[in-house]
Amino acid sequence: MKRRKVIQISTTILFIILVALGKVQLWMAIFGIGLLLSTYFGRFYCGYICPINTGMELIDSNADKNKRKRKSVPEIYKKVWIRYGILVLFLGTMIMVFKTGKKLPVLPLLFGLGIIITIFYRPEFWHKYLCPYGTLLSIFSKFGKRSYKVDNEDCIKCGKCVRTCPSDAILWEDKKDYPIIIQNECLLCGRCQEVCPTDAIK
Numbered sequence: 001m002k003r004r005k006v007i008q009i010s011t012t013i014l015f016i017i018l019v020a021l022g023k024v025q026l027w028m029a030i031f032g033i034g035l036l037l038s039t040y041f042g043r044f045y046c047g048y049i050c051p052i053n054t055g056m057e058l059i060d061s062n063a064d065k066n067k068r069k070r071k072s073v074p075e076i077y078k079k080v081w082i083r084y085g086i087l088v089l090f091l092g093t094m095i096m097v098f099k100t101g102k103k104l105p106v107l108p109l110l111f112g113l114g115i116i117i118t119i120f121y122r123p124e125f126w127h128k129y130l131c132p133y134g135t136l137l138s139i140f141s142k143f144g145k146r147s148y149k150v151d152n153e154d155c156i157k158c159g160k161c162v163r164t165c166p167s168d169a170i171l172w173e174d175k176k177d178y179p180i181i182i183q184n185e186c187l188l189c190g191r192c193q194e195v196c197p198t199d200a201i202k
Contacts, residue, residue: 004047004190008054015051015107024107031133035140042144043137046167047188050133052114053166056126057189059118060166070118073125073168083129090132124168128185134167141184148186148193152178154200161192161201 011030018027034045046053063070076082090106097104110133114126127134150161155178162170162179169185170192172178181192181201193201 007048008057011049012051012054019108022103027107035136038137038140039143040145042141042147042183042186042188043134044188045137046127046134047190052111052131052133053127053187053189055111055115056118056123056166059115060123071121073122073129077125077129083135086130087132087135123166127167127187128169138184141186144183147183148181148188148190148201150179150181151200151202154198155179156198156200158197160195160197164191164195166191 015027018024030049031045034049038045062068093104093106096102097106110131114131117126117130157175157178159172159175159179162172166189167185167187169182169187171180171182193199
């Protein structure tokens with residue numbers, strides 16, 4: 001996990017530098033590479049590279065430390081058409097930016113929005129329902145070959161992994177069954193593996 005933190009800090013610094021220099025296109029190229037690689041590695045961009053997630057993890061850590069409760073995802077936002085509607089709106093905005101040449105601070109705005117929302121709501125609201133990058137990555141990651149999995153032989157069904165997952169990527173509707181990690185929603189952050197008392201998550 002230390003390696004992941006080093007990568008997160010490094011890429012966040014790079015993001016800030018590129019935004020300050022007005023070289024946002026270079027960051028979009030990095031995202032593009034992450035998008036293509038997600039077809040094999042899954043959403044590693046989210047867990048390792050995304051500066052929004054890095055900032056959100058600081059807020060999560062503070063909320064957990066102070067036992068501060070945040071709101072759950074509003075039911076209306078769980079509708080599939082809203083998630084993909086946000087993606088279409090985002091893609092339309094990006095196309096307009098490239099065609100007109102206007103410099104809109106799309107990335108900084110999304111960064112700020114993600115941080116603000118996470119102060120008041122649980123992180124899955126952003127990761128699973130609002131973030132257009134996350135939605136794109138979830139589509140491409142459906143073809144991924146690598147992901148975390150629960151080893152049923154070692155799992156004691158304690159539910160710690162479900163409660164700590166920041167993207168609501170672990171299904172556990174029937175407590176008699178074993179949790180299942182949804183591959184294309186998993187951020188590969190490893191938090192479920194960290195809290196598992198029996199090392200059942202590989």
